Amino acid sequence: MKQVQAKILKNKEIAKGFYRMRIASSYLAGYSRPGQFVEVRCSQETDPLLRRPFGIHRVIDAGIELLYEVVGRGTDALSQKKPGETLDIIGPLGNGFDLGLATCARQRPAILVAGGNGVAPLFFLAEELKRKSIKIHVLIGGRSKGHILCEKEFKKLGAKAVITTDDGSKGLKGLVTNPLLTALSAAASRPSVIYACGPTGMLKAVSRLAYSSGVPCQVSLEEHMACGVGVCLGCPVKVKTDSRYKMVCKDGPVFDAGEIIW
Numbered sequence: 694m695k696q697v698q699a700k701i702l703k704n705k706e707i708a709k710g711f712y713r714m715r716i717a718s719s720y721l722a723g724y725s726r727p728g729q730f731v732e733v734r735c736s737q738e739t740d741p742l743l744r745r746p747f748g749i750h751r752v753i754d755a756g757i758e759l760l761y762e763v764v765g766r767g768t769d770a771l772s773q774k775k776p777g778e779t780l781d782i783i784g785p786l787g788n789g790f791d792l793g794l795a796t797c798a799r800q801r802p803a804i805l806v807a808g809g810n811g812v813a814p815l816f817f818l819a820e821e822l823k824r825k826s827i828k829i830h831v832l833i834g835g836r837s838k839g840h841i842l843c844e845k846e847f848k849k850l851g852a853k854a855v856i857t858t859d860d861g862s863k864g865l866k867g868l869v870t871n872p873l874l875t876a877l878s879a880a881a882s883r884p885s886v887i888y889a890c891g892p893t894g895m896l897k898a899v900s901r902l903a904y905s906s907g908v909p910c911q912v913s914l915e916e917h918m919a920c921g922v923g924v925c926l927g928c929p930v931k932v933k934t935d936s937r938y939k940m941v942c943k944d945g946p947v948f949d950a951g952e953i954i955w
């Protein structure tokens with residue numbers, strides 16, 4: 694992990710309120726693993742002062758890509774940045790997904806479950822799984838069709854993609870856990886592992902389904918963060934081990950689902 698001053702190569706709105714940003718950094722490209730994140734200084738001003746965390750969406754030859762949703766001051770400032778500007782970034786941070794869970798039973802697919810912008814780190818994971826010749830099924834859920842991201846990109850990788858929307862405007866109407874339940878119920882589509890990222894309620898439901906079907910499951914948690922390196926104790930999550938709490942930034946953001954007290 695180090696602090697880099699990296700040039701922005703692209704910053705494009707790909708759906709209303711969602712941006713994909715390409716950043717030049719051979720250091721981040723070389724050291725990032727799926728599930729890790731970066732802490733970005735979104736503004737040169739004192740407001741917002743704290744860095745904001747973003748999952749690494751893709752690694753390209755020259756650097757990395759982020760996929761972010763504009764939800765507040767930090768992400769709004771980020772969306773105003775232009776190619777050629779420099780961004781102050783610390784990373785890569787956190788632990789990342791355990792790809793070994795997918796490779797140990799490679800005849801079965803890995804299921805990736807994404808809710809909203811939770812799709813961001815799962816695409817990097819999918820690219821790595823593809824490189825290891827693992828079959829990928831991706832379930833992407835969102836509020837409505839404008840919130841479904843990366844479907845085409847996953848399909849280009851050869852992943853089977855199922856879409857759900859709360860309002861039925863695209864794909865199946867309902868929760869993303871419905872097709873997960875279907876996949877877990879059929880012996881033929883039973884996955885080797887489930888990897889998930891999205892809102893806490895979704896992760897809790899995914900982890901319950903995984904537990905009841907005995908499939909290993911890893912979840913990437915999104916907590917409000919400050920330091921990003923385990924110093925400020927600002928991102929605790931309750932766990933079942935003796936330590937009782939772990940820090941999402943230092944010990945995660947990826948956890949085995951069974952370890953969390955939801």
Ligand SMILES: Cc1cc2nc3c(=O)[nH]c(=O)nc-3n(C[C@H](O)[C@H](O)[C@H](O)COP(=O)(O)OP(=O)(O)OC[C@H]3O[C@@H](n4cnc5c(N)ncnc54)[C@H](O)[C@@H]3O)c2cc1C
Pocket residue numbers: 730741745746747748749760761762763764765766767768769810813814914915916917918946
């Ligand atoms: C490890 C990690 C990886 C992340 N990866 C991504 C990513 O790849 N793409 C992406 O779009 N977002 C990601 N997030 C969430 C992102 O960090 C927040 O959306 C961002 O910090 C909001 O900053 P802001 O200044 O725009 O909003 P603020 O003004 O700080 O907050 C605006 C609203 O967003 C909510 N919010 C802020 N931070 C979070 C958070 N961490 N989780 C849930 N709600 C939050 C606030 O409660 C508030 O309602 C990630 C978070 C973590 C912890």
Ligand code: FES
Pocket residue numbers: 917918919920921922923924925926927928940941942943
């Ligand atoms: S953000 Fe400081 S301990 Fe996690």
